[in-house]
Amino acid sequence: MPGSETYESIVSRDEKYVMQNYTRQPIALKKGDGAIVYDVDDNQYIDCLAGIAVNNVGHCHPNVVNAIKKQSEQLIHVSNLYYTQIQTQLAEKLVELTGMDRIFFCNSGAEAIESAMKLARSVSKKTDFVAAEQSFHGRTMGSLSVTYKEKFKKPFAPLIEDVNFVPYNDSQAVADSITDNTAAVIVEPIQGEGGVNIPSNDYLKKLRKICDDTGTLLIFDEVQTGFGRTGEWFCKQHSGVQPDIMAMAKAMGGGFPIGAIASKEGITFDKGEHASTFGGNPLACAASLGAIKAIEDDSLIQRSKKLGDYFVERLKNISRDDIVEVRGRGLMIGMELESDCKKILNYARENGVFLNCTSDSVLRIVPPLVITSEQIDRVVDVIEQA
Secondary structure, X not given: OHHHOOHHHHHHHHHHHOOOOOOOOOOOEEEEEEOEEXXXXXXXXEEXXXXXXXXXXXXXXXXXXXXXXHHHOOOOOOOXXXXXXXXXXXXXXXXXXXXXXXXXXXXXXXXXXXXXXXXXXXXXXXXXXXXXOOOOOOOXXXXXXXXXXXXXXXXXXXXXXXXXXXXXXXXXXXXXXXXXXXXXXXXXXXXXXXXXXXXOOOHHHHHHHHHHHHOOXXXXXXXXXXXXXXXXXXXXXXXXXXXXXXXXOHHHHOOOOOEEEEEOOOOOOOOOOOOOOOOOOHHHHHHHHHHHHXXXXXXXXXXXXXXXXHHHHHHHOOOOOXXXXXXXXXXXXXXXXXXXXXXXXXXXXXXXXXXXXXXXXXXXXXXXXXXXXXXXXXXXXXXXXX
């Protein structure tokens, strides 16, 4: 039975049947609860990756589990050729949370970016995009086109060529790159894969003004920063800026795959312009409503801010001489080091902590928002000792 398999047998079958495109950690997981995951040998780990900022409400939160169980007994999938009550309920809730006008549902962050790009071209009747250096927006052909690093793009060239990349946190560079054929500026409010790069407080406001002045659409990629990760429902709220189109996914389903874009009034697809077979299916919508309720019921927005401040302060005071900078907002934290951080990654795993290394030298720390201060203390101790 799968539940009784050893690590070695799982790896053996993976190598035989699964495309070997992932560099996996040498561990096989079987269950999770809150901020803790367990491997097949019942060793436990504090999870500071959370499925790459997905499990904001923790692993297997009862709200999400029960919502999926209940919905699975009623209706799992029917396609978007029919109305379903639960999809409209989720859309209404997302409009309330985002302050935007309309929702289009899909299944992932990359699909949300694809949808945002298609919508921008459709509405503007223009083709070009301005994106940021060090950006990461996904691995489909469109989202990859507005992703910066060549290592992600080179095997699949040519991609969409009408993309101008400018330095992140440089609003003047954005203004200088906009032409009469620019459909949209696309930006992460905080860059995740790029190294947890946090812009100046007025950066998004300046982008909003530039886009308003030039008649250019503004797209926010909140795939990683959304649903409480930074101490607000969405990172844009820190700046009080509303984009024209916003992409979301990751934590939206409490671990269940779902994505969406939200748009301002008047910015919408016409009938038949875009579609998704599984987008907004009843099971995914139920999971998302369960996750949102968990965030509200457990006060995870406030918890993210409070524990994020605590986590950053603890990290800033550890005894290491190779730290360049500790930066973060809420529970989206980066610790930049003078050298490659993979050694810390391996030490941490061997001592019961999951971390992630991005941009080679930045420890990306994005734990479930239900992590406790005691668990944070343990994580900091492990990082200090590594």
